[in-house]
Amino acid sequence: MPRRLTALLALFLLAGAAQAAREPVLKQVDLPHSYYWRELYLPQLTTGPSSASFLPDGDTLIYSMAGSLWRQRVDDATATELTHPARAYDYQPDAARDGRSVVFARYDGNATELWRLDLASGREQRLTTGGAVNVEPRLSPDGKRIAWVSTQGSGHFNLFVAELDAAGLHHARPLLGERKSALDRYYYSAFDHAINPSWSPDGKTLYYVSNPEIGWGTGDLFAVDVDQPAQRHRVLGEETSWSARPEPAPDGRRLLYASYHGRQWQQLWLTTPDGAAPLPLSFGEFDRRNARWSPDGKRIAYIDNRDGNTALRVMDALGGATRDVVATHRVTRLPQAQLVLDIVDEHGARTPARVAVLASDGRAYAPDAAWMHADDGFDRALQSAETHYFHCAPPCTLDLPAGRAQLWVQHGFAYAPWRQAVNLAAGRATPLRAQLQPQRLPDAYGRFISADLHIHMNYGGHYRNTPAHLAAQARAEDLDLAWDLVVNKEERFPDIAAFRTDPDPASTSRTLVLHGQEYHTSFWGHLGLLNLGDHLLMPGFSAYWHTAMASPYPTNGAIADLAHAQGALVGYVHPFDTLPDPAHDAVLSNELPADVIQGKVDYIEIVGFSDHKATAQVWYRLLNLGFHLPTGAGTDAMANYASLRGPVGLNRVFLDTGGQHDRAAAMAALKAGHGFASNGPLLGLLLDGAKPGAQLAPGRHHYRVALRSPVAVDHLELVHNGQVVKAFTLGGDRRHLDAEGDLDLDGGWVLLRAWNDGADPEVLDLYPYATTNPVWLGDHVLVPSARADAAWFAKWMDRTIEAAAARDDYNTAAEKRMTLDYLGKARDAYRALAAGKPSTTTAETGR
Known part of the structure; x- marks a missing residue:
């Protein structure tokens, strides 16, 4: 890896990121509420398994774990790593029925593309290009076609199909096309999606989930004739949540899927291709999902979170006997080293903390049992992918590729971030001690x-x-x-x-x-x-x-x-x-x-x-x-x-x-x-010794302010009645300031705020920001702009009343009357303030 790229990947070593351009993960997806579909639908980096597929023998699985594909027999504790891309992660394997190859999805921080792995030679072949999000690849039973979900050309999740041979994909095309719903959908796009494809045993039909004219949930279970896509029909009407993944049994008579079905957790359910009343196949106050039948229909592999982290289990379809598939021994593609991380506070006492580790391969790592988490955005000029992290109760032991690794340890805001690079030798355990230094307010x-x-x-x-x-x-x-x-x-x-x-x-x-x-x-x-x-x-x-x-x-x-x-x-x-x-x-x-x-x-x-x-x-x-x-x-x-x-x-x-x-x-x-x-920033404000929330008389006041911050701060300001009255000059690392002085302040309020113009990769948010509560100056003083502010809120209430009055779905006329009366009373109060008249509906209530 070029030295410059290594430096860019090591976000924890970079400083001066005030102008960083933070963007969403997979910004090409044009859908609302990314915090739902990104987690509930798209594959994520977890230390435990995330999806699996049977090989033809019915005794061997290929599954995704920690960003690689692995092969393991159900009754064996040894897992063999099949893929290990640099600066990328592999998910959602689907094995060909002849057992010769597997298709999968690879995420590299910019896009998710489909790849194919030849199991005999280890040769990898890229199947899609174009920078879209391509997921859920599924091979037809004869291996000559492939179905998947892609955002190509629209930014929406649509069902695609293509012919497949040794050279790759041919005649890739959306199967159903775009359709805009007439319904208002708050959590979901105005455009219908089609997700979760799987083939019928005869290779003629695709089962999938879609939401035509469905307002809530990801939709119903559908079936479509692949050669006559206009011939589609609803199999089962039910609210689903991104990961129903209907899976026909090898006999073609049963359809397995994951569902809440009015409960709190996803379990496995069975219906039929004709949509018979569904019955539960499994039970529990945890999630079972991503289920796959074995080729003979005697077993079901699935992912569950019964123990907190993700786990891979195989259940007998008859009788329910279950085996845990655990990789006690791992045969990896890269030479391995071990890192033993200890974290202590200023007194030498062990302290749990958040940790990010980026190894020599440019990939994130965590202990096998830890929950891996990922940020929801990042600056592509500084990082190749979003920050991944875990919580460590020290000491924490990590297995990762030998070579140079970068570490970032953070324990809240009152401790300075700890960063270090360490060289790890193959076959050896390296101890590392992170001692955190406090940066508290006086x-x-x-x-x-x-x-x-x-x-x-x-x-x-x-x-x-x-x-x-x-x-x-x-x-x-x-x-x-x-x-x-x-x-x-x-x-x-x-x-x-x-x-x-x-x-x-x-x-x-x-x-x-x-x-x-x-x-x-x-x-x-x-x-x-x-x-x-x-x-x-x-x-x-x-x-x-x-x-x-x-x-x-x-x-x-x-x-x-x-x-x-x-x-x-x-x-x-x-x-x-x-x-x-x-x-x-x-x-x-x-x-x-x-x-x-x-x-x-x-x-x-x-x-x-x-x-x-x-x-x-x-x-x-x-x-x-x-x-x-x-x-x-x-x-x-x-x-x-x-x-x-x-x-x-x-x-x-x-x-x-x-x-x-x-x-x-x-x-x-x-x-x-x-x-x-x-x-991030810690703020201290005293006005004549009074703290935020206190009330003082207007006049000349002596202020004292303090800043302690884990990141550099661009702006530190005293704000009086919405206007900056004192901007402090921050020098050095711009993380520490103590200042005092005097200001003439008339009535109203004053507070201290800190903020940055742009993002900082060490704050996993839009940008660093902090504000104190106000110190009040005078008793219920209306500031000079108060009448204009009240008029602005009165106009706001006009629009809210307009929106409420336009609704025709109140249960009773009394509900609508109470709603409009309540809003109208508020508007009248703001109008009175805007006119300079006292209001009886103001902060005098004490709230």
Whole structure:
């Protein structure tokens, strides 16, 4: 590998990335909500197996594991590595019926292409080109044709077929073509997709999943005559979620697939090609999926996450006896070395942490039992693929190719990142000790605990999470409080059984695991409900078009009332990806302004799964009107994902509890605005000795500020009533500053913020950003721009009322009347403020 490329791959050694151009993984896919399809559909790098295919003997499997293809007999513990591409990863093998070759998908950081491996010679042949996403290759029984799913030409997942011979593919073509649905689909593209292909035993029919005129889920099971693609029909109507993968039995009489089928976890089900009522083949509170029949129909190989990580198992179709296929001994293609990593804090005590390892082959590695996670974006000028990482409870032992490896260790924000390169000799174990150095704020600025207010423990991902494992993830990230928000995803509520009103028994003295709720309505905006004292609010969502729960009622305000009745705090989560524009947005239905002015909102995620700067602009306008609305922070981490929006604690709020480490103190600090939110920089602000959340008289004030950051910061600013009044010059590595001075400040508010113009590869987010809560100046002072801000919100409410009035799916006239009355009251209050008149519906409520 050229030395320059090696340096680019080693992202952990690069500095000065303030202008980095972060882009999504597989940016060529033109579909909404990438955090679903990327994890639930596309193959991901896992240390455990991810997909498998039988060879003709029915006793040998070829499967994907750790980015390579492996061959292993079911009754043998030795696995032989068949492929090992540099700077790329192999997935989804499909063995030819004659046992001579296997087709598979290879991801190189830019695209996913189809390849073929000759099993006798080891020769690899690339089958597709063009930079699309090509996945799920399936060979016809006679080996003369291949079906797969590709985004070629459209950016959407469409079903393709081609002839196949020794030279490669011929006459590749989309089988069904593009079709745009007449339905509004929130989570799915307006264009239908066709995924999960498999051949009938006679090679004439393809079974697949598609969603024509289906609003929710990835669709129904279909069948199509390959030579007469207009002859297609629905086999079974059922909501599926990306990985149903219908698989006909060799006898052609049964159709095996994975389904939730009204439950919380995917298991294996059987129907028939005629769509007979499905019956379960397996049971359990975990996922079984990616199932394949053996050629004689006597066995089924599948992937499950019963033990947390992915595992490969083979079940007898008759009787259900199950064997675990475990690679106790691995025959690798490259000489191997062993790395034993120990991680300690400043006192020499072992400390769990997040670790990224990039080996000499340009691929990511983790211990065999660790959960491998991947970032959701990266800068292609600095990296060949997204950052992969795992959580290490030291010491951690890794097997990886000999040669030079790069390591990055991070333990939250209060420790400096640790980076080092190490040369590993083949056949030897190399010990390495990472000693972390603290970079904490002085105690004068507060005694903080950190909290991620928005985590989803399980959400349909590759792994099966538990409260104990979530606590371990949080501990590795130096996170004190992990708040699991139980949430629905259409038909399922994966963590509903974990909900409890008291701290989870998996909590430790260092890490609290708590359970709350995210209330879903994509019309009004999503809510975080913390500290529910009795029960989850059911059904957990509203305003779902084309369902029996289509009514926009209840509003978020009504849900907030129910939550407050249980003693909960209510927050708006992941609010805005762009600044709302009441004059030009096609639809503006977000309810935030109405709920704030009527005292329903206790916090807002300024730092979360949204654009922090855009959200802050809305927040500043609310602060200008005197609303004491504190910032919270939440990652919206799907903590059982391999391709993770995260890790947990990526976005967190630091709460000044005076050193108390309990839920009550944390909630009191959150509600009072005592602290700051961040995805990296630590901020300290004192105004005449007062901390954020305090109230002072207007006038001349002495400020003290502090910055400690794991990454370089471009901008550190004091903001008064939405305007920068002091910009600090950052020198050296731009990670550390202590400053003080005096400012004349009239009424309103002042806060400290840090932000970067662009991304930094050491912050797995859009860009580094942090903000304190405001210090208030005066009692309910309206700033000079308040009337204009109120007028802006009044126009916003005009548009929200317009959107709500246009809905024709309220259950009753009373629901519509209550909704419009509630919104109208908020609009009137903003109009009164815009006219300079006092309002009776403002922050005087105390929320």
